[in-house]
Amino acid sequence: MKKAHPISGGKKAWNLDMRRQGSGEVQLVFGGRWCIDEDLPCAGELKSELSEDIRRLTYHSADLGAWDSGFPAFLATLQKFCVGRGIEVDQRGLPEGVRHLLTMAFAVPEQKVSGRRGGRQTLFVQVGAATIDFFRGMPAMLHFLGEITLSFGRLFTGRAQFRMGDLWLEMEEVGPRALAIVSVICFLVGLILAYLGADQLRMVGAQRFIADLVAIGMVREMGALMTGIIIAGRTGAAFAAQLGTMQVNEEIDAFKTMGISPIDFLVLPRILALMLMMPLLTLYAGFIGMLAGLLVSITIFDIGVFEYYTETLQALELKHFMVGLSKGSVYGAMVAYSGCLRGIQCGRSAEAVGEAATSAVVTGILLITISASLLTIVYYHLGI
Amino acid sequence: MEKEPHIKIHNLTMTYGDFIVQHDINCVINKGDIFVIMGGNGCGKTTLMRALVGLQRPAAGTVFYSGEDFWNGTPEEQARLKRRLGIMFQGGALWSSLTLAENVALPLHEYTGLPPGRIDEIVSFKLALVGLAGFEEFYPVELSGGMKKRAGLARAIALDPEILVIDEPSSGLDPLTARRLDDLILELRDSLGATIVVVTHELASILNIGSSSVYLDSETRTMIATGNPREALKSGEAKVRRFLTRGEA
Ligand SMILES: Nc1ncnc2c1ncn2[C@@H]1O[C@H](COP(=O)(O)OP(=O)(O)O)[C@@H](O)[C@H]1O
Ligand SMILES: [Mg+2]
DSSP, rough: OEEEEEOOOTSSSEEEEEEESTTEEEEEEEEEEEOGGGGGOOHHHHHSOOOOTEEEEEEEEEEEEEEHHHHHHHHHHHHHHHHHHEEEGGGGGHHHHOOOOOOOHHSSEEEEOOOOOOOOOOHHHHHHHHHHHHHHHHHHHHHHHHHHHHHHHHHHTTTOOOOOOHHHHHHHHHHHHHHHHHOOOHHHHHHHHHHHHHHHTTTTTOOGGHHHHHHHHHIIIIHHHHHHHHHIIIIIIIHHHHHHOOOOOOHHHHHHHHTTOIIIIHHHHHHHHHHHHHHHHHHHHHHHHHHHHHHHHHSOOOOOOOHHHHHHHHHHHHHHHHHHHHHHHHHHHHHHHHHHHHHHHHOSHHHHHHHHHHHHHHHHHHHHHHHHHHHHHHHHHOOO | OOOOOEEEEEEEEEETTTTEEEEEEEEETTTTTTTEEEEEETHHHHHHHHHHSSSSSSSSSEEEEEESTTTTTTHHHHHHTTEEEEEETTOOOTTTTSHHHHHHHHHHHHHHOHHHHHHHHHHHHHHHTTTTOTTTTTOGGSHHHHHHHHHHHHTTTTTSSSSEEEESSTSSHHHHHHHHHHHHHHHHHHHHOOEEEOOOOOOOHHHHHOEEEEOOOOOOOOOSEEEEHHHHHHHSSSSEEEEEHTTOO
């Protein structure tokens, strides 16, 4: 009556037999070592061996040697399959420890959760989803812009829930503390401009115009642009991380439940601080860039200090400063807006804070680039 | 104690996207009740609390405060109802840029015209009530988790709210402090006549202070019992009895 049906092959440390026992009953016989490092069989492979008519599964493990969690893991998969097929499983033939582990594993039923993102998606789906997300995000971005506008309205009518001390702290944080990094980067950009100019201008023997190039380049465009990008990485990310952490700690919720506007209290001082400090940083950046140009000119290209100075004075007009400063303010507003937006939109986990910071920098630089192009076109047509 | 309905949770369903956290919750919380929201980890207690206090719009159903529909009200009505709530969040949710005293004082500055001297007195008293006398000038980062929670409670009771909502007050507290907090909650109910909604796992405090309760089940994703937790322990639903006896009955 018994029909032994060995499944294990050859020189494995474990072995597994399947015995038919009467109608619709099958016994699995385990022997040898059932440890994870023994190249254990997959319960999935066994499924095909269990024919449709089987109604009951029993175990026999008298010859079982050592085992570790690999053994109950195999059994658990098998058991889940049997439950799905309506096969009754009799665990009495298993060692007691294995039975206990299985009981614990099945004590809390598996959660059937719908609407969870599962598995990897194809590139096509990912691109599509990202595009849809972007357009879905537009109303939220505009909504946030509206909220900030209302908040500014309250500020000018003196009704904003706003602490002057916070504004000072933020101004210190985004302004003076950024001087070092702005100095380094803008010095190097000034130096690059000077070399770039020297090479081209030498061909027409007009090297003293390096001064014009550096002065106008730094004051009009590069000072604001480089400062904007530095601030996006430094302050925009910091804003997003700060507000995101407050979101995770439910601090923002605490404001909302008390009827205090988190926009007034947290976003407004940050945006104001950046809009006030950015023009100053831009001015400073222009100055540092010109200093670098001067150093390069007198040491490498034999231009006199006085010559460089008068040439710079001649080149610079008030309109260049106005263009540079206005661009600086706009970039500052863009960075502050994207930092605060991503911070307030942050999810409720530590991971989300990191994503918010990254996203703030990306959004900030994107908005800077877009507004830089728009402003350049507008200023060109206005003739300034 | 008069049995006057204070909060009514009506057919409430909470979701995150397509994921239904809890559906069809119906409860009545009377004035002066200490209402305990029980249930295993992740069953949706915090989510229910967020719907109660106006932070997360329910997918269906609403909450009534003294008969006024919160979720179908105008923003002005909602703001007025929210003013009557004091909320303590799971981790305290103290504003990290403010000292403890400033944290507790902010709602007082916003909503009362009290002179600063009076506010300082009230702040010190509220901090003393939660056992944090002398910590006025500390910043939240300088406190342990349990201390942050207690400071969060001090802020929640700053304005003597009609309804106090507390998320997991005693997790992470030592037994004596947890006991003190229970006593404080009872005291706030008795002295201020507040209605208290508390999310907790602490069996001792559920049985000690709870006068009514709801049990949220994470398998069926809805409530399976309401009523006094002491009665639930004796003669309630089997799942609730298991929860209340740590699986021993
Ligand atoms: N922001 C969220 N997005 C998606 N799912 C969430 C979010 N927050 C909580 N959840 C899910 O909702 C369920 C209930 O969470 P919660 O109310 O925090 O539980 P608890 O009862 O422990 O307080 C959990 O299963 C959790 O996974
Ligand atoms: Mg919770």
